[in-house]
Amino acid sequence: MNAPIVWILIPLGLAALLLLLPGTRLLSSLGTIIALTLAGLAYWLPPDTALRIGSLSLRIDSTLTLFGRQLTLGASDQTLLILVYGMAAFWFFGTLALGNSRQIVSLGLAITALLVASLAIHPFLYAALLIEIAILVCVPLLTQPGEQPGRGLIRFVIYQTLAMPLILFAGFLLSGVETGPSDVSLITQSAALLAFGFAFLLAVFPLYSWIPLLAEEVPLYRLGFILTLFPTFGLVFGLTFIDHYPWLRDSAQLGPALQTVGLLTCVSAGIWAAFQRHLGRMAAYGAIAETGVSLLAISLADRSVGLQILFYLLIPRALALGVWMMSATILTLHTKDLSFRALQGTARQFPVATAGIIIANLTLAGTPLFATFPVRQALWEKLAAQSIPAALWFSLASLGLWAGALRSLAVLTMAPENTPWVSRETWEQRLLILLGLIGLGILGLLPQWAQPLLASLPTLFEHLSK
Amino acid sequence: MPSFIPWSAVTLLVITSLGLLVSREWRWSLALLAGQYFAAFWLTYTRWPLTMAATQLVTGWMAAAMLGMSLIHTSAGSAEESSWPQGSGFRLFAAGLVLIAVFASAPNIAAWQPGIGLPLVTGAFILIALGLLHLGMTAHPLQIILGLLTLLLGFVTIFSAIENSILVAGLLSTVNLSLALTGCYLLALKTQETQA
Structure with a gap:
């Protein structure tokens, strides 16, 4: 048995079956169950490692050859496989409380498998093609039968599709200059194409306009799933590029460029979040700011610390976005509209969902005692050591998200006097949100628990992790 | 291959891309798209084996056929743009400016990778530039998909000069077909919404 068959082809086949x-x-x-099994399998039976059960020896080979090219999922991919299928399981589990799971579970599993394939393919450049196919699979996930595709969806398809040829083209141009900057003008032009490609793919400033638009048009829980998975794989793909080309890795301009883009993305998203009057758009800006934070982590001069910060943020971010999107979706099921006008005083009817929205928002703002705080604080500290203005701008981004959370809290609790407190969430919804909130609290108080799992992730990148 | 064939293909690409930009009648648009794939086939054939170039041609024609099948019973493909700019004259003027820019810059771009050939670079960048222009002028799902297919065809044409992997050609075909399927899906949604 091959690892690509287990973690790519079988999930793709099962996704097709689930659709029926x-x-x-x-x-x-x-x-x-399927996503958890795949995550568990990655934990107990990593690729290229024999497992003995009595006289039986099980082993999954790492490589599958396809049309002369290789798909490889080695032992170094183990943690990412656990994390990715674990995240998928988390999002699929949430649909138990929300219903309407057909699209997110079946298409979500296919998207996850395609993104894992993008990690496995060699040469790594072809990952852009697989990510593009995954993006096109998102279209049915983000639409509702009988509803016209909106501007956000159209823009999503265009922007993400533009990324693929730009990255591929830059990569092919660079294939002859992997070792050293022999042709400076070619490298400059290729680097510009690469930068544009990744700007589209990661939806950085100012190319993120499709995210808030989509947040108004499509079911938020589905958008949350996409906003959790795609930036993660986009960043891993980008890091693979940086790791692969020594001239890029050692470039003096790379760090400042990433820092500028990261700051522009998270500060603009933070400021916009503070002025939103729609809960979905506010969550969208929260997710956009996280991409900026990831870029800031990669921009740190100490690359290994930057990678650790980047990967340590993955679990709290997924959890916070999950809780935020689930809580907002519960409100949508009842109010049909997430604008502030429609949500005034809703906290008295949906106290648990309201708590979910506010705490998840505060978590992504880096509020003390919540899950992202310890890692954000480390990033802040490192950033301040490099540049005090950058650290101040970063705090402005957090402040914007914080203001957004306070405004949401004010609107959601703005009920007429003597309105009784009831809880209209179902017991499953209450249970899942409360579990998520407990998780956010535990991750904030005991951030070190995830260290054994995540510590090995930076080794995915041979040169950067040194 | 005689040198007039690639330049004839470039001329055909100019005609079909301009036609795609101007046409708002889906039958004409799909016929022009099929013609565009045929012209691009002759350019890629200068660099790729016949089987790989033909795969792209057949994929493009399949994409056009899929879009045609989903449009045949609907009126979704002929909708006019609701926002500015609407006129064919404006589109032709903008396309003219873009074409001048492409013809002026193609020799410089061809110098990036010596040996690619000027006709291939010119043809590819005509498709890329007019595809981008197409995307910037519409919000209609069919036109968006046509713009994206044109843009990707331009990149496939240029890839043919620098990459000859079967897997890449296969994946690019899959992306093209997936894009056409996405278009069919979006058009079906639009029709459902109109009927509702």
Whole structure:
């Protein structure tokens, strides 16, 4: 058995089968079990490692050859596989409380498998093509039957599709100059194409306009799934590029460029978040700011610390976005509209969902005692050591998200006097949100628990992790 | 191959890309798209083996056929733009400016990778530039997909000069077909919404 068959082809086949199954609860449960099994398999039976059970020896080979090229998932990919399928299981499990799981579970599993394939393919440049196919699979996930595709969806398809040829073209141009800057003008032109490609792919400033638009148009929980997975793989793909080309890795301009883009992205998103009057758009800006934070982490002069910060943020971010999107979706199921006008005083009817929205928002703002705080504080400290103005701008981004959370809290609790407190969430919704909130608290108080799992992730990048 | 063939293909690309930009009748648009793939086939054939170049041609024609099948019973493909700019004259003027820029810069771009050949670079960048212009002038799903297919065809044409992997050609075909399928899906949604 090959690792690409286990973690790519089998999930793709199962995703097709799940699309045909009746019953949303069955689908949610099966999707969660499949994703958890794949994550568990990666944990207990990593590629290229023999597992002995009595006289039986199990081993999954790492490489599959396809049309003369290789798909490889080695032992170094183990942690990422656990994390990615674990995240998928988390999002699929949430559909138990929200219903309407058909698209997110079946298409979500296919998207996850395609993104894992993008990690496995060699030469790594071809990953752009697989990411593009995954993006096109997102279209049915982000649309509702009988509803016209909106501007956000159209822009999403265009922007993400533009990324693929730009990255591929730059990569092919660079294939002859992997070792050294022999042709400076060629490298400059290729680097510009590469920068544009990744700017589109990662949706950095000012190319993120599709995210807030989509947040108004499509079910938020589905958008949350996409905003969790795609930036993660986009960043891993970008880091692979940096790791692969010594001239790029050692370039004096790379760090400042990443820092500028990262700051522009997170500060602009933070400021916009402070002025939003729509909960979905506010969550979208929260997710955009996280991409900026990731770029800031990569921009740090101490690359190994930057990588650790980047990967340590993955779990708290996924958890916070999950809680935020689930809570907002619960409100949408009842109010049909997430504008502030429609949500005034909703906290008295949906106290748990309101708590979920506010705490998840505060978590992504880097508030003390919540999950992202310890890692953000480390980033802040490192950033301040490099540049005090950059650290101050970074604090402005957090302040914007913080102001957004306070405005949301004010609107959601603005009920007429003597309105009774009730809880209209179902018990499953209450349970899942509360579990998420407890998780955010535990991760904030005991951030070191994830260290054994995440410590090995930077080794994915041979040169950067040194 | 005689040198007039690549330049004839470039001329055909100019005609089909301009036609795609101006046409708002889906039958004409799809016929022009098919013609565009045929012209690009002759350019890629200068660098790729016949089987690989033909794969791109067949993929493009399949994409056009898929879009045609989904449009045949609907009126979704002929909708006019609701926002400025709407006129064919403006589109032709803008396309003219873009074409002048492409013809002026193509020799410099061809110098990036010696040996690519001027006709291939010119043809590819005509497709890329007019595809981008197309995307900037519309919000209609069919026109968006046509713009993206044109843009990707331009990149496939230029890739043919620097990469000859079967897997890449296969994946690019898959992306093209997926894009056409996405277009069919978006058009079906639009039709459902109109009927509702």
